Amino acid sequence: MDSTKETSNTYKEDLLLRMGLNDNKAGMEGLDKEKINKIIMGATKGSRFYGNELKKEKQVNQRIENMMQQKARITSQQLREAQLQVDRFAMELEHCRDLSNTIVHVDMDAFYAAVEMRDNPELKDKPIAVGSMSMLSTSNYHARRFGVRAAMPGFIAKRLCPHLIIVPLNFDKYRVVSKQVGICLAPTSICSWVSCRIRSQLQMPRQDWPEERRRYFIKTGNSKTTSELTTYLTSIEYELSASPLLFEDSPPDLQPPGNPSQVNCKEQNKLQIPQKSVVFGTSAEEVVKEIRFRIEQKTTLTASAGIAPNTMLAKVCSDKNKPNGQYQILPSRQAVMEFIKDLPIRKISGIGKVTEKMLKALGIITCAELYQQRALLSLLFSETSWHYFLHISLGLGSTHLARDGERKSMSVERTFNEINKAEDQYSLCQELCSEIAQDLQKEGLKGRTVTVKLKNVNFEVKTRASTVSSVVSTEEEIFAIAKELLRTEIDVFGYLVFLVKQTKNTNKGASLASYRLGTKLCQPLGVQERRLIKISV
DNA sequence: TACATACAC
DNA sequence: GATGGTGTATGTA
Numbered sequence: 001m002d003s004t005k006e007t008s009n010t011y012k013e014d015l016l017l018r019m020g021l022n023d024n025k026a027g028m029e030g031l032d033k034e035k036i037n038k039i040i041m042g043a044t045k046g047s048r049f050y051g052n053e054l055k056k057e058k059q060v061n062q063r064i065e066n067m068m069q070q071k072a073r074i075t076s077q078q079l080r081e082a083q084l085q086v087d088r089f090a091m092e093l094e095h096c097r098d099l100s101n102t103i104v105h106v107d108m109d110a111f112y113a114a115v116e117m118r119d120n121p122e123l124k125d126k127p128i129a130v131g132s133m134s135m136l137s138t139s140n141y142h143a144r145r146f147g148v149r150a151a152m153p154g155f156i157a158k159r160l161c162p163h164l165i166i167v168p169l170n171f172d173k174y175r176v177v178s179k180q181v182g183i184c185l186a187p188t189s190i191c192s193w194v195s196c197r198i199r200s201q202l203q204m205p206r207q208d209w210p211e212e213r214r215r216y217f218i219k220t221g222n223s224k225t226t227s228e229l230t231t232y233l234t235s236i237e238y239e240l241s242a243s244p245l246l247f248e249d250s251p252p253d254l255q256p257p258g259n260p261s262q263v264n265c266k267e268q269n270k271l272q273i274p275q276k277s278v279v280f281g282t283s284a285e286e287v288v289k290e291i292r293f294r295i296e297q298k299t300t301l302t303a304s305a306g307i308a309p310n311t312m313l314a315k316v317c318s319d320k321n322k323p324n325g326q327y328q329i330l331p332s333r334q335a336v337m338e339f340i341k342d343l344p345i346r347k348i349s350g351i352g353k354v355t356e357k358m359l360k361a362l363g364i365i366t367c368a369e370l371y372q373q374r375a376l377l378s379l380l381f382s383e384t385s386w387h388y389f390l391h392i393s394l395g396l397g398s399t400h401l402a403r404d405g406e407r408k409s410m411s412v413e414r415t416f417n418e419i420n421k422a423e424d425q426y427s428l429c430q431e432l433c434s435e436i437a438q439d440l441q442k443e444g445l446k447g448r449t450v451t452v453k454l455k456n457v458n459f460e461v462k463t464r465a466s467t468v469s470s471v472v473s474t475e476e477e478i479f480a481i482a483k484e485l486l487r488t489e490i491d492v493f494g495y496l497v498f499l500v501k502q503t504k505n506t507n508k509g510a511s512l513a514s515y516r517l518g519t520k521l522c523q524p525l526g527v528q529e530r531r532l533i534k535i536s537v
Numbered sequence: 538t539a540c541a542t543a544c545a546c
Numbered sequence: 547g548a549t550g551g552t553g554t555a556t557g558t559a
Contacts, residue, residue: 049549059542135550137546150546153549352544384556413551449538459549465539542556 014057017357019044024346026304026322027110027144036147036160043156052459060354064361067380071362074379083375086390090374093394098309099331101399102284105306105314106291108181109323113140114301115177116167128165129157137169141323177299184294215279216293288326309336312397315349336395340367348392367393410445412436413453422490429486430479437475446471450481454489464489 020037023029044050108114112130117123117140127143129136133154143149146161154166280290288305295303306317307328313336320327329339344365346356362377364370370377371393378386391397412435419425429452440446450472451465464485472478 044549047549053549056542131550132548134548137550151550155548350544354543382557407553409553411552415550417548451539461541463540467538539559541558544554544556546552 014061015054016041018053018057018353019050021147022149022353023147025144025149026319027141028147028149031145031147033147039159040147040156043159048458060357064358067358068361070380071376074376078379079375082378086374086378086386089387090390090394093390093396097333097394097396098399099333099336101309102331103308103311103314103399103401104284104288104291105308105311105318106181106185106288106295106303107305107318107322108295109302109304110138110140111177111301112138112169112174113143113167115173116170118300119173120167123165123167126165127161127163128167129154130167130169132166132168133158136166177301180298181295181303184298185291211279214281214290215277216290216297285326285328288328292324292326310395310397310399311401312348312392313339313395316343316347319347333395340393340395343367345370345392350388351392367395407443407445410436410439410443410447411451412439415455425486425490426483429482430475433479433482434475437473437478440473446473448472450478450485452482452485452489454486462489 016037020040021028021031021033023031023033044053113128116128116130125142127140127146127148129139129143129148131137131154136148136150136152136154136157138150139148139157143157143161143164146157146164148157148161148164154164157164157166278293280286280293284307288307292303292305295301302324304318304322304324305326306314306320307326308314308317309329309331313329317327317329329335345351345359345367348367351359359365359370362373362380364373370389374386374390374393377389381389412432414428414432416428419428448469448471449465449467451463453461453463455461466481466485468481472481
């Protein structure tokens with residue numbers, strides 16, 4: 001076990017990186033990180049959670065050490081050869097660079113928090129977060145100034161910001177708003193979306209649209225007018241959805257919405273709506289402004305957006321002018337490379353904490369540095385990984401939006417407080433099996449692999465899986481398998497948590513590739529004790 | 538196929 | 547007092 005000294009000295013920096021404030025998020029620039037980290041560490045140090053993080057951190061450090069040893073064994077001859085090979089590949093990629101698509105990534109600002117603030121005016125101007133004392137899903141920008149952010153436990157957030165108001169999650173509400181946002185995009189283009197994040201591919205020019213089609217009337221506070229206008233807006237949307245949305249790059253007809261002085265105030269006699277109106281242009285930028293305008297009119301919430309030649313860049317761009325802003329990378333190689341140059345790799349979707357740290361050990365922080373080290377990376381990482389890195393450093397990414405494929409797994413997982421008796425664990429397992437069975441039935445799916453996931457009080461996680469020859473889907477079938485998996489673990493280790501998973505189904509039609517079912521139970525007292533009892537027996 | 542890791546949201 | 551839940555991909559054995 002680690003001595004206290006080792007813990008406090010050797011890994012201090014590492015742990016701050018792992019446990020301290022992650023400010024890689026909009027609205028968290030220029031915070032007093034040191035002060036915030038002090039509070040976070042004060043709240044977490046000595047906890048079981050902290051102990052497990054320490055352990056995981058050591059594993060990452062070991063990985064890095066292995067990598068560095070491997071690096072030390074690389075000869076300059078090997079490096080030269082790698083350089084040639086990588087550059088040949090890079091040239092091919094360059095040759096295939098496609099700047100002809102326009103990808104838009106729309107991202108709602110502090111989504112859950114914004115919904116809660118909208119629905120409860122008392123929360124306006126106050127620091128709020130959505131979630132529980134155990135875990136927060138998101139926070140508003142006010143709270144972010146205190147270092148309060150998503151994935152932080154509420155009790156720690158409270159220490160950072162004692163006045164923080166924590167609102168419980170209302171998934172049903174977010175689902176409704178999420179759908180409304182989807183409708184705002186539907187007429188625009190081909191679009192695919194996950195939760196409140198939306199990617200949209202603008203496809204066809206709309207330069208021949210009459211201005212009337214691109215005109216919107218601003219909602220006002222007046223309730224009667226608002227209702228009229230809403231009706232009108234709805235009818236416009238209906239019209240839009242009946243035709244493809246078109247655009248091409250051309251100067252905007254008007255300034256951005258949201259700035260009253262720039263709003264067009266023409267009379268609309270024909271429509272008998274004497275209100276302010278706004279007309280959007282036909283460029284990509286204008287279309288995106290229009291999308292964001294529609295979202296705001298429909299939901300009273302703001303969204304940010306990125307416009308770029310591929311999905312990787314569009315995603316990064318959507319964060320650049322958050323909240324309530326947008327950013328475009330023009331479709332030229334130069335614009336792309338200029339944008340990429342000093343961009344920290346951590347900003348790219350898919351580069352997380354661990355990858356960031358490993359690359360940092362190689363002196364890589366920015367995309368330009370990622371490119372410089374391309375030969376070395378090809379020798380240290382798997383083909384999949386270095387290809388991925390190379391794409392990033394060239395500013396390349398997917399230029400089309402994949403349709404949602406069929407699901408590959410399904411799971412249910414829950415963390416519990418205290419379960420002392422094995423029989424209680426079995427019955428909880430059965431409950432989860434029942435839930436999964438229902439979920440499977442809802443989608444008409446079946447699976448072949450059942451996985452049980454266990455987590456003990458020290459946050460150690462293990463998974464145990466079993467694949468059967470024919471598909472299963474009922475509570476009884478699944479529980480029979482899960483129970484066996486669980487039994488082995490309880491008997492041997494006295495573990496407290498479990499999970500079940502299932503994969504691959506050959507049925508056609510209503511079928512599922514796989515599903516997963518999980519449970520986690522926590523038992524504060526048990527592990528050591530139980531293990532001892534087992535041994536003594 | 539089994540298991541662990543990393544990542545996103 | 548207290549550190550989530552769901553899903554995907556990948557590496558390795």
